Amino acid sequence: MSTGMLFLVVAGVIAIAAIVIYNRLITLRNRFLNGFSQIEVQLQRRYELIPNLVETAKAYLKHENETLLAVTEARNTASQRCAAAARNPQDASLVGELASAEGVLSGAMGRLNVVMESYPDLKADAQMQQLQEELTSTENRVAFARQAYSDAVMQYNIAREQFPAVIIASACSFREADLFEVSEPGMKQAVRVSFA
Amino acid sequence: MNFFDQQAVKRRQSLILLACFILAMLGMAVIIHVVIAGLSSLLERGSSFSEPSRPALALIGLVWLTIIAGGFFRYLDVKGGGAVLARRFGAVRASDRSRFDREKLLLNVVAEVAIASSTPQPDVYVLRNESSINAFVLGAEDSRHVVVVTQGALDAFDRDELQAVIAHEFGHIRNGDLPLNMRLLIAMGGLMAIDEVGRLLVGDPPADQEDRVLLHPGVMVGYLLRAIGSIGVLAGQLIRSAFSRQREYLADAVAAQFTRHPFALAAALDIIRQHHDEPALHTPHVQELAHLCFQSGPTLKWYRRLLSSHPSIQSRIDAIDPHFAVKLRKLRQSQAKTDDSSAREQGGGRSPSVVSAGSFETEAASPERIIARDVNATELSDRVLLLLPDEGSCLAILFALFVSDDAFKRREYYSALSFGFNERFAESVREVVKLIPDELRKDQLSIIEHATGVLRDSLQHENRQRILLKLEGLLGVRGDYDLMTYATLQLIRRKLGVEFPLIESVVDERSPQVHARRAKAFDSMGSEFALLLSLMVESSGASPAIMDAEFERVLKCYTQTRYPRRTANETGIIRELEAAFQTLYVQPKPIRLAFVQHCLEIVQHDGYVARAERALLDLFAASLGCEELAAA
Numbered sequence: 155m156s157t158g159m160l161f162l163v164v165a166g167v168i169a170i171a172a173i174v175i176y177n178r179l180i181t182l183r184n185r186f187l188n189g190f191s192q193i194e195v196q197l198q199r200r201y202e203l204i205p206n207l208v209e210t211a212k213a214y215l216k217h218e219n220e221t222l223l224a225v226t227e228a229r230n231t232a233s234q235r236c237a238a239a240a241r242n243p244q245d246a247s248l249v250g251e252l253a254s255a256e257g258v259l260s261g262a263m264g265r266l267n268v269v270m271e272s273y274p275d276l277k278a279d280a281q282m283q284q285l286q287e288e289l290t291s292t293e294n295r296v297a298f299a300r301q302a303y304s305d306a307v308m309q310y311n312i313a314r315e316q317f318p319a320v321i322i323a324s325a326c327s328f329r330e331a332d333l334f335e336v337s338e339p340g341m342k343q344a345v346r347v348s349f350a
Numbered sequence: 351m352n353f354f355d356q357q358a359v360k361r362r363q364s365l366i367l368l369a370c371f372i373l374a375m376l377g378m379a380v381i382i383h384v385v386i387a388g389l390s391s392l393l394e395r396g397s398s399f400s401e402p403s404r405p406a407l408a409l410i411g412l413v414w415l416t417i418i419a420g421g422f423f424r425y426l427d428v429k430g431g432g433a434v435l436a437r438r439f440g441a442v443r444a445s446d447r448s449r450f451d452r453e454k455l456l457l458n459v460v461a462e463v464a465i466a467s468s469t470p471q472p473d474v475y476v477l478r479n480e481s482s483i484n485a486f487v488l489g490a491e492d493s494r495h496v497v498v499v500t501q502g503a504l505d506a507f508d509r510d511e512l513q514a515v516i517a518h519e520f521g522h523i524r525n526g527d528l529p530l531n532m533r534l535l536i537a538m539g540g541l542m543a544i545d546e547v548g549r550l551l552v553g554d555p556p557a558d559q560e561d562r563v564l565l566h567p568g569v570m571v572g573y574l575l576r577a578i579g580s581i582g583v584l585a586g587q588l589i590r591s592a593f594s595r596q597r598e599y600l601a602d603a604v605a606a607q608f609t610r611h612p613f614a615l616a617a618a619l620d621i622i623r624q625h626h627d628e629p630a631l632h633t634p635h636v637q638e639l640a641h642l643c644f645q646s647g648p649t650l651k652w653y654r655r656l657l658s659s660h661p662s663i664q665s666r667i668d669a670i671d672p673h674f675a676v677k678l679r680k681l682r683q684s685q686a687k688t689d690d691s692s693a694r695e696q697g698g699g700r701s702p703s704v705v706s707a708g709s710f711e712t713e714a715a716s717p718e719r720i721i722a723r724d725v726n727a728t729e730l731s732d733r734v735l736l737l738l739p740d741e742g743s744c745l746a747i748l749f750a751l752f753v754s755d756d757a758f759k760r761r762e763y764y765s766a767l768s769f770g771f772n773e774r775f776a777e778s779v780r781e782v783v784k785l786i787p788d789e790l791r792k793d794q795l796s797i798i799e800h801a802t803g804v805l806r807d808s809l810q811h812e813n814r815q816r817i818l819l820k821l822e823g824l825l826g827v828r829g830d831y832d833l834m835t836y837a838t839l840q841l842i843r844r845k846l847g848v849e850f851p852l853i854e855s856v857v858d859e860r861s862p863q864v865h866a867r868r869a870k871a872f873d874s875m876g877s878e879f880a881l882l883l884s885l886m887v888e889s890s891g892a893s894p895a896i897m898d899a900e901f902e903r904v905l906k907c908y909t910q911t912r913y914p915r916r917t918a919n920e921t922g923i924i925r926e927l928e929a930a931f932q933t934l935y936v937q938p939k940p941i942r943l944a945f946v947q948h949c950l951e952i953v954q955h956d957g958y959v960a961r962a963e964r965a966l967l968d969l970f971a972a973s974l975g976c977e978e979l980a981a982a
Contacts, residue, residue, distance in 0.1 A: 192465065284451075290509070291458035298466035301610070 171174060175319045179328050182310040186331055188242040189303035196295040201233045203292060204263075207285050211266070214276040218269050225266050228259040246332035259322070307331045356526070363530050363593070370592060371537045375417060379410045381581055413544060413578060420543025424536045431475055432489035432496030432606035435535075439635050440880040441475035441498045452504040459513050466608040467520045470495050476504065482628045484506075484676055486642035490532055495523055502628070503644075514605055514615035515644055521604030525599050531642055533588065536637040541586040545579030548572045583637055590641050595661045602670055616667045616674040619645070623663045640829055672907055673951040684789065686891075695717040707942075729793060741808045744801035745817065746775065750782040750790060751797065751838060752825060766824050794838065795964070802845035812845045833885065834962060836927070837969040844972045875937075878930040879945070880905055880913035882970065885927070886949050888917055889962040904952055931973040942974040 208222050215222060232255040239248040269275055277283075310331050314323045322328075402410070427435050431434040457474055464471045472495040473489070480500035489495035495846070497519055499512075507515065522528060551572025585716040606612040622645050629645050631639060640646050646660040660666075665672050749767065754760050755929075768776035783790065805814065819840070825835060887901045901915045916923065934942060949970055953963045 156544050196465070284454075287451075287455060287458065291455075291462060294462040294513075295465050296464055298608075301466060 171318065172322055175322050176326065179313060179319060181332075182306070182313050183328065184291060186303065186306035186310045187243055189299070189306040189313075189338050190249075191240070192299040193296060194240045194243075194304055196292060196299050197236050198230070198287070200292045200296065201229055201236070203285065203289055207282075207289065210279065210285060211276060214273050214279070215269065221262075221266050221269050225262045226257075226313075228255070228262040230254050232259045234258045244329055244331070246330065249332045253333055303331055322330065360526070360530065361431075364533060366592065367530070367533055367589070369409065369536060370589045370606075370741075371540070374541060374582070374589060375414060376411060376587060378578075378581050380412050382406060382413065382578070406841060415891070416543050416547065417540040417582065419540075420546070421536050421540025423543075424434050427539075428490050428532045431493035433494070435488045436473075436475040436496045436498050439477070439498070440633060441477045444474040444476050444499075453507065456499060456516075459509065459516050463513060463516045463608060464946055466517070467524055467604075469493075469520060469523055472523075473566060474499070477501060477633070480632055482631050483625055483645070484631055485515050485519055485644040486639060487522055487528065488642070489523075489528055491599065491780060495528070500631070502625075506625070507618055510609075510611060510614035511618040511621065513609055514611065517605035517608040518601050518615065520608060520645060521601035522597070522602055523541065525597065525600055527601070531591070534593065534641055535638060538586045540581035542579065544582055546634075547576075548575030548579050551575065559834050586637060590659050593641070593906050595659070598660050598666065599669055602666060606670060612670045613674070613677060616671045617678070619663050619667050619670075620674070620678065624966070636725075654704025668903065672903060673948075676951050676954050683900075720774075728795055741805055743778070744804045746778040746782050747790075747797060748801050748805075748842060749775075749821065749824075750779045752795060752835065753779070753783050753790075763824070770824060772818060773855060792959070795841075798838070798842055798845055802842060806845070806847060810846070815848050818843055818846060818848050833923065833927075834965065836924050837965045838967050840972060841965065844968075875933060876909035876911050877913060878933050879908045881923075881926060881930050882934075882945075882949075883908075883952075884916040885918060885923075886952055886963070886966060886970070887915070889958060889960065889966045891951070891960055891962065892956070900952075900955075904948070907948065934974055939975070943976050946971050946976040 204225065212222060232252070235248070235252040235255045239245070239252040242248060306318055313319055314328050314330065381494050383402045383406045386403060386409065390403065427438050444450070444457055446454050446457055453474075453476055456476070460474050461471060472489070475496055475498045477498060477500045481502045482500055483502045483506050484495065485499045485503055487495055487497050499516075503512070503515065522531070549572070551568050576599065602615060605615055609615075630636060630643055641659040643659075645663065646658050671677070753763060764776050764780060767779060805817075809817075821839065825839065838851070883904050884901055887904065890900075892895070892900070898915060905913065934945070946967075949967055953959055953967055
């Protein structure tokens with residue numbers, strides 16, 4: 155076998171390996187992007203539920219305007235950031251901003267729940283109970299979607315940083331994905347929505 | 351296991367199922383033939399056992415036809431998809447109207463778990479007339495899956511438990527158990543078909559015993575068919591038991607992975623255990639569905655357990671969460687406390703005497719508080735307190751703690767004391783022992799607490815260290831350096847604020863690199879864990895059989911390898927213990943914390959904390975650098 159043939163064979167093997175790695179990265183990237191869209195769907199659902207909750211609570215919480223206002227504001231900010239991040243989910247900084255806005259919203263919701271604790275009539279309201287159940291479910295879905303997203307991001311990042319893949323990743327601008335994480339420890343606590 | 355292995359396993363299982371099915375049919379034929387031949391020989395018609403008679407052949411043909419027809423109908427159902435099957439078993443689609451708020455909740459929970467497991471959303475059906483607690487999942491390979499939940503489960507479980515049960519069913523979907531389960535269902539449908547026809551003919555048992563319908567020929571044939579069909583039921587149960595119950599454990603594990611909340615799953619199983627008088631399902635299809643269900647009912651008899659489609663509930667709970675019992679008890683206590691406090695809040699207008707009486711009752715009823723009072727009773731009796739006015743007497747009482755019951759050893763100890771210090775000190779120790787012999791044994795912890803408190807304030811660090819060295823030397827002289835003495839000594843060391851010399855040497859002498867190398871793989875520390883755990887278990891003071899079982903249970907959390915249970919009486923155990931501490935002390939803190947936390951759970955497992963257990967726990971916590979846990 156001549157050296158020319160040998161060279162051709164080696165080049166062919168390398169090209170095939172590169173294609174396989176590239177395709178794998180594409181698959182993993184799409185998987186984590188899909189994971190993010192799952193979170194986004196559930197977050198949207200949550201943003202739609204919160205105004206209903208605030209409306210229902212308003213009838214009972216006449217003197218708690220500040221708390222309600224804080225929730226509404228936090229919801230609007232988070233909603234905008236979510237839309238921005240959804241347009242470009244590969245941008246880690248946008249995802250980080252969304253995560254911090256989510257943290258603020260969770261804090262506001264937590265305060266609202268504490269306030270609502272002291273209004274037994276509100277707790278007994280049938281519509282309120284339904285909304286609470288919906289909200290609990292949505293919180294769970296967000297959490298589970300996050301779990302799936304984190305797994306996908308981890309897989310993608312590992313695949314991206316491993317040796318032969320890292321060359322292709324930097325050549326084809328596969329950027330590092332960011333975990334959807336709330337940085338401040340106090341914000342990691344789930345919002346308590348149960349009346350129990 | 352890779353994809354191809356799994357495919358091979360599934361193919362093999364299907365073949366085994368087919369073989370079992372054919373064997374069961376042949377077996378039924380043989381039984382029918384033997385029974386008929388036996389009957390005719392009783393009637394002296396002179397038929398042979400080697401060749402089936404014509405009526406026997408006809409009956410066998412009829413039975414086989416029924417089985418195949420039954421299986422075929424079930425096959426059509428399965429082919430029709432999960433929804434058709436679910437309706438066949440009497441389930442209706444879950445409604446999201448507000449009247450059925452539990453079903454609305456169920457729909458939500460299913461949607462959540464579908465996201466967690468990243469499987470497509472299945473249809474949800476409810477058995478509204480079913481008061482037993484159960485759930486199962488149906489569906490052929492390519493059709494939409496269907497999750498079926500009984501009304502009893504909807505009523506009995508709270509949100510988290512329901513989520514855990516649904517996650518278990520999703521576990522079956524994700525593990526690929528459905529195709530085999532559906533094939534099993536088809537086989538069962540065939541084998542139970544005769545029984546079903548018989549049941550149709552017999553009808554419901556009449557309430558009125560005088561009813562003439564009992565003697566109706568159709569009913570008689572029905573009973574006959576049911577008698578023959580019972581062979582099929584038995585064959586079905588045998589087939590079912592041939593398939594691994596491991597799939598249930600696997601689905602439980604996957605459920606925990608999806609929800610990250612194993613406690614809820616264990617709690618759900620516990621609720622089922624409490625409803626042990628309920629059958630797994632009330633429907634006549636219970637035999638067909640048993641292998642699909644979340645649970646197969648608690649079975650107490652061993653022969654039933656052999657044929658059971660599920661592992662026992664206790665072993666499942668043990669596999670999910672070995673310390674479920676402790677956690678449940680803690681949860682109930684905290685709930686009782688919040689109930690109590692909220693009751694107090696509501697009864698704010700009541701007279702204070704009533705309120706205090708209420709709180710007293712709960713205090714008496716809560717076992718944990720009793721334990722706490724028993725173990726670290728901080729109130730020293732006046733008699734003891736009078737003995738402890740200054741550091742000299744505190745020192746004496748500390749040394750008095752180690753005086754032996756054995757007369758010879760006691761004399762040796764005193765002479766060593768007078769040799770090491772002076773005659774007067776030995777005399778004062780002797781006096782203390784004479785004055786308060788009971789307190790020295792019972793209130794050890796509080797005495798140490800008090801005496802070391804005084805000594806810490808008045809003595810310099812070096813002097814405290816010297817005292818401790820002296821004490822250690824004395825005890826070495828004594829020669830019966832047992833585990834409890836060691837634990838007490840280390841407790842005093844900790845309370846006096848003197849560092850552990852053995853661990854210091856590890857930390858100081860070696861550079862960080864050496865450290866890192868000493869951090870062992872988790873699996874290779876099995877013998878160390880086994881040693882500590884066996885001492886922990888032994889300190890509970892239970893009978894050897896119980897201790898063996900408990901030891902095996904807790905060791906399973908750490909390693910698969912089996913280690914023998916050690917006892918504190920072995921020679922050289924202290925040295926080994928110190929070596930184990932040294933090995934474990936350089937491990938990452940979370941591991942040490944988790945281990946001490948686990949020991950705490952072991953100690954509380956039987957609801958009573960013995961003094962020895964408490965002392966040992968303190969020792970472990972201190973020696974592993976996790977004092978914050980021991981304080982709690």
